[in-house]
Amino acid sequence: MSTYVLVHGAWHTGAEFEPVAAPIRAAGHQVYTPTIKGNRPGDAKTTGLKEAIQSIADYLAENNLKDVILLGHSYGGMIITGVADLAPERIRRLVYWNAFVPNNGECLNDMVPPHYIGLFDTIAAERGDGSVVLPFPVWREAFINDADLETAQRAYNILNPHPMATFTDKITLKTNPAEMPLAKSYINCTEDIAMPHSHPWHPRLSEKLGLFRLVQVSGSHELCFSDPARLAKAIMEAGRD
Amino acid sequence: MSTYVLVHGAWHTGAEFEPVAAPIRAAGHQVYTPTIKGNRPGDAKTTGLKEAIQSIADYLAENNLKDVILLGHSYGGMIITGVADLAPERIRRLVYWNAFVPNNGECLNDMVPPHYIGLFDTIAAERGDGSVVLPFPVWREAFINDADLETAQRAYNILNPHPMATFTDKITLKTNPAEMPLAKSYINCTEDIAMPHSHPWHPRLSEKLGLFRLVQVSGSHELCFSDPARLAKAIMEAGRD
């Protein structure tokens, strides 16, 4: 069976992937759900992208993980791309779930529409500790549009302030994703409007992978909360050989 | 529970929403299905957009409806936008179902491809009473492509000639939809080709809402006939807080 490492998005921790990991484990696989540096309790909110990537590369090394199916959600796409560049020998397949796909020299904010950048700047300036949060109305309507209000509220309550530098630090890659000699998949939730349709996840970002496998599933950007079992199924279809 | 007002599209009346209203009522909500002025039996087919909008604003007032989830289908998007501008205090959320979203000064025909405008002009000129109808082949292939022929024919037989002026009258709004401080949702049927893909419903028109919740469902422009229960479910997902 296979080894999955699920890397969360901004504002999340690995714990939110546990309901997704359970059905994958039940199918016989090993699943790891690390938390990226900057999102762990007590982490400095001034953490940058390089440290964040290194924390997951270190996690793979410390656990001596090999032949990994490495999934990244949203901001997690920045992380898995960086990890694949540092330690390609540990990876069997990269899986991007509505995730950012950077080329060398790009930052997350380069792939985001202007109104988000303005919103993030304003909020980060108010907070003053290096972190940014999402306003609830944006979360409820554009991130978790497929859930009921109670689920949306409960999920919002467990988010953590995200280190803003990880959105503005440019990634350094020896190899761009399209040229990485690794298998790649892109999972696209068809009702994900966290990126607006002027700047869609797919095909705008998926196409940067070169040859890739597309898996689509109905749901929002936060299917991990609204239907974790359905997401688990999609991950296994994206991750298999 | 909530109060839904479902506003039909061109050629329809409120009666066609009854099979959609039934499951929403069964879930505990109140549902109203008014018919817009110009589509009621005996209405002059010279009815214009302003009168049409006013008839639904009057309906809300006469029934003293508050906290309304106001849905508009297709042409009904013109109506609910106008009603929201006149009486925002009665509305909790606007729901557009494959509907037109006008800004101040726009008419429906401004959002329609040229071949429809030519078709409507030709048919209206032949009829000579201010009304326009849809040819059956267009209805069957592009409006109700997900139904069998018997359903398509039966639905076609209950359509009524539509007042053409409501397509060409420009709407007057104090506030454009994106700036209205109301919650908004857009329901997009993924096989709706009533608008061709050069002029799609979503995201071309949905994006005019600013922040909105997307709900997508498989089906044609006339899901009210082909699968009313599925539409009812989508409406409740779009309408909830």
Place this chain on the structure above:
Amino acid sequence: MSTYVLVHGAWHTGAEFEPVAAPIRAAGHQVYTPTIKGNRPGDAKTTGLKEAIQSIADYLAENNLKDVILLGHSYGGMIITGVADLAPERIRRLVYWNAFVPNNGECLNDMVPPHYIGLFDTIAAERGDGSVVLPFPVWREAFINDADLETAQRAYNILNPHPMATFTDKITLKTNPAEMPLAKSYINCTEDIAMPHSHPWHPRLSEKLGLFRLVQVSGSHELCFSDPARLAKAIMEAGRD
């Protein structure tokens, strides 16, 4: 009941449509699954597009088929368009399943992105007998992304080298598809990335049909292998009056 003729794509034969034909027959219809000249055992791999089209026109004539619902998959769209131009009197409806839609003077390669043309040229030059094959990684990730590896491998093993001239020969039509006075449908598999999203099947090619019925279904370019029963259902929805 109706008469269906299912015309396969490049690298396939009619035999691969048998699991799709079975549920259509079970619903009471007649189904024919001819193999195009150039893909039959022993055919010269120098077969051109005109001969290929003629072989299916001859098949309809030899079997005296009338009122045919004529489906083409992928390359089969070139064939059914040519057959409809030669023998419109035999056809009730054209159904394109993720298929090429040519106008007069176009060849298949005119509708394909440059990287495929380069790939095909390189492979055809190596083979030297007029035929082209698909590399397995492209097949697995971009053609049959919805199947497990065993199904992908098994299907790959029964493909046959395809005559390259049928991709580069320009079609001669008296009437372009949009002007053909025939009913038309387009079946679009929503996870079909055999054409990349810079050159999508739908709406880029479907729009060349003029008025057409859209049927969408979840699945890859090779749904005939990954879920033949689901494809059969879509074909009957596309083919009915």
